[in-house]
Amino acid sequence: MLKKVAAVSLLVFAQGVWADIAVVVHPSNGASLDQNAIKKLYLGKSKSFPDGNSATAVNQDGTPAFDEFNDKVVGKSSSQLNAYWSKLVFTGKGTPPDKLANDQAVIDFVAANPGAIGYVSAASASDKVKVVATF
Structure with missing residues (x-):
């Protein structure tokens, strides 16, 4: 019985680790985004989409999608990202x-805000938003 519980737990954990992340924008947003453009938005190095329209990026707070996005797209661990933003906030260079x-x-949030960009687990994406990239 204990082996079955352990096997099921391992499968559930493994499924979460390999979950795809979908980057989503408002359905009216026509911007084309690659990984580098998305990364710049999430590191505060850009405040607009490639087409020039203003962008508002939103993160998740402590979810598996947060860790997966940081790893696959931003290329930083949660602690590295926290240190990065702490430095920018402290010096007044970013939020x-x-x-x-x-x-x-x-x-x-993204469905209600035409300039918003966010990310969700790919399985959660709906027709309320437009998926522009999957990682």
Whole structure:
């Protein structure tokens, strides 16, 4: 019995580790985004989409999608990202993206704000938002 519980737990954990992340924008947003453009938005190095429209990036707060996005897209661990933003905030050179609670909160925010960009687990993406990249 203990082996079965351990096997199921391992499968659930492994599935979460390999989950795809979908980067989402408002359905009216026509911008084309690659990984580098997305990374710049999330590191505060850019404040607009490639087409020139203003962008508002939102993060998730402590979710598996947060860790997966940071690893696959931004290329930093959570602690590296926290240190990065702490330095920028302390020097007055930047403000990190607002944090939302979960996939649904990101979808709701992006659907209501034409300049927003966020990320969710790919399985959570809905027709309320437009998926522009999957990692």
